[in-house]
Amino acid sequence: MEFANTKTILGGSDCLYDRQSELKAFDDTKAGVKGLIDAGVKNLPRIFVHQQLNVDESVTPDDSHLSIPIIDLQGIDMESSLRAKAVEKIRYASEKWGFFQLVNHGIPVNVLDEMIDGIRKFNEQEIEIKKKYYSRDPTKKVTFVSNFDLYRLKAVTWKDTLSCAMFPNPPEKEELPEVCRDIVIDYSKQVMNLGLTLFELLSEALGLNSSHLKDMGCADGLLLWGHYSPPCPEPKQTMASSSHCDSNFITILLGDQMGGLQVLHQNQWVDLPPMHGGLIVNIGDFLQLISNDKFKSVNHRVLAKNEGPRISVACFMRSRKDQSLRLYGPIKELLSKENPPIYKEVSFDDYLAYYMSKGLDGTSSLPHFKFSRT
Numbered sequence: 229m230e231f232a233n234t235k236t237i238l239g240g241s242d243c244l245y246d247r248q249s250e251l252k253a254f255d256d257t258k259a260g261v262k263g264l265i266d267a268g269v270k271n272l273p274r275i276f277v278h279q280q281l282n283v284d285e286s287v288t289p290d291d292s293h294l295s296i297p298i299i300d301l302q303g304i305d306m307e308s309s310l311r312a313k314a315v316e317k318i319r320y321a322s323e324k325w326g327f328f329q330l331v332n333h334g335i336p337v338n339v340l341d342e343m344i345d346g347i348r349k350f351n352e353q354e355i356e357i358k359k360k361y362y363s364r365d366p367t368k369k370v371t372f373v374s375n376f377d378l379y380r381l382k383a384v385t386w387k388d389t390l391s392c393a394m395f396p397n398p399p400e401k402e403e404l405p406e407v408c409r410d411i412v413i414d415y416s417k418q419v420m421n422l423g424l425t426l427f428e429l430l431s432e433a434l435g436l437n438s439s440h441l442k443d444m445g446c447a448d449g450l451l452l453w454g455h456y457s458p459p460c461p462e463p464k465q466t467m468a469s470s471s472h473c474d475s476n477f478i479t480i481l482l483g484d485q486m487g488g489l490q491v492l493h494q495n496q497w498v499d500l501p502p503m504h505g506g507l508i509v510n511i512g513d514f515l516q517l518i519s520n521d522k523f524k525s526v527n528h529r530v531l532a533k534n535e536g537p538r539i540s541v542a543c544f545m546r547s548r549k550d551q552s553l554r555l556y557g558p559i560k561e562l563l564s565k566e567n568p569p570i571y572k573e574v575s576f577d578d579y580l581a582y583y584m585s586k587g588l589d590g591t592s593s594l595p596h597f598k599f600s601r602t
């Protein structure tokens with residue numbers, strides 16, 4: 229693959245290039261960013277260069293004021309005072325941070341480690357096997373792809389992703405890659421169970437009946453994304469994930485020990501330090517919408533590193549795909565004269581169509597669905 233000598237078109241003072249061809253050349257390799265490293269690429273191809281990156285303007289929390297809340301789920305089913313404490317902390321975290329970290333969540337640490345290792349094995353196996361999964365077909369339950377929105381992005385991000393739609397209709401076992409199929413099945417089941425508990429706690433944190441969010445279908449679907457970001461030759465010029473908000477209800481995120489995830493809090497990028505055995509939860513746009521802005525879907529991003537690989541697994545809890553036309557609006561029980569609905573009703577499909585058409589440009593899609601009040 230040739231990146232350096234691609235046709236250059238000069239227009240005005242801007243140096244444009246045949247970007248589409250370079251994107252396509254990269255996509256056609258079906259080998260992702262790992263394929264570039266394997267091919268010995270020493271400089272960052274320009275499709276990956278992000279303009280005006282402020283990667284040095286981040287803060288590493290050294291005091292509790294700037295560290296993401298940690299929620300301990302130990303004993304919450306046995307003791308009502310522990311549950312009340314967890315619910316209160318979840319409410320605070322969901323309102324103020326849109327993110328929290330979970331400990332004692334019930335998924336054994338060896339399962340977490342195996343999940344990370346499964347994604348490593350998938351990416352580090354023979355390219356010919358990986359290539360068979362490379363696809364941008366949204367109807368497929370299992371795909372491997374670099375940058376699902378490759379052709380819409382201003383700059384490509386430094387990562388490859390294995391995507392598995394695991395609930396409500398999981399793929400046949402044989403459809404999942406052999407090197408990680410057992411752990412993908414086991415891990416996603418355990419995350420689904422944890423997700424159900426979290427939706428109970430989130431419902432209670434909103435002052436609703438425990439089963440409210442589950443009954444609305446928030447936990448019907450689970451999409452698992454395993455990200456793999458190999459060592460990057462020029463990490464300060466690109467990102468492993470650009471600034472974005474997730475579109476779904478909640479995301480349950482597992483990271484390895486490399487770090488790199490940052491969350492935008494009070495206008496500062498705050499590092500989320502890796503925590504072995506812990507999980508991260510973040511609120512997505514749809515939960516912000518149905519909670520009428522009580523809970524916040526917050527921008528986050530992942531820095532590229534010159535070491536690695538960095539591996540993470542994001543499980544997106546969302547409604548069933550076959551019910552993606554169901555309309556969601558602010559929950560009636562949360563509304564009052566003082567708290568009128570901020571958003572119109574919208575289906576997940578329509579929301580996603582707008583979210584995707586906008587590309588991950590770092591701005592929220594939510595304002596587009598607000599009632600205009602004059």
Ligand SMILES: O=C(O)CCC(=O)C(=O)O
Binds near residue numbers: 455474530540541
């Ligand atoms: O890799 C990470 O830590 C974050 C991934 C993420 O934000 C996403 O997949 O939406």
Ligand SMILES: [Fe+2]
Binds near residue numbers: 472473474479
């Ligand atoms: Fe995300």
